Amino acid sequence: MRNKWEEKLFTLSQFMSEVCLESEELSKAIKYMEWAIDLQPDNEEMLAWIGDLYLRYSQLVQLH
Numbered sequence: 001m002r003n004k005w006e007e008k009l010f011t012l013s014q015f016m017s018e019v020c021l022e023s024e025e026l027s028k029a030i031k032y033m034e035w036a037i038d039l040q041p042d043n044e045e046m047l048a049w050i051g052d053l054y055l056r057y058s059q060l061v062q063l064h
């Protein structure tokens with residue numbers, strides 16, 4: 001039962017991250033992706049994605 005809920009939360013976190021990206025809310029997108037990674041820490045695709053988000057966020061902050 002726990003695995004089922006963790007999978008649902010992972011999917012929801014991933015979806016919310018994508019929604020935030022569409023709204024250009026990088027910091028919120030990162031927070032949702034961190035939750036997803038907490039649920040699946042060995043997911044290499046997610047680790048790469050959050051790395052990309054952090055890079056984009058850092059570049060955005062440097063511009064301001």
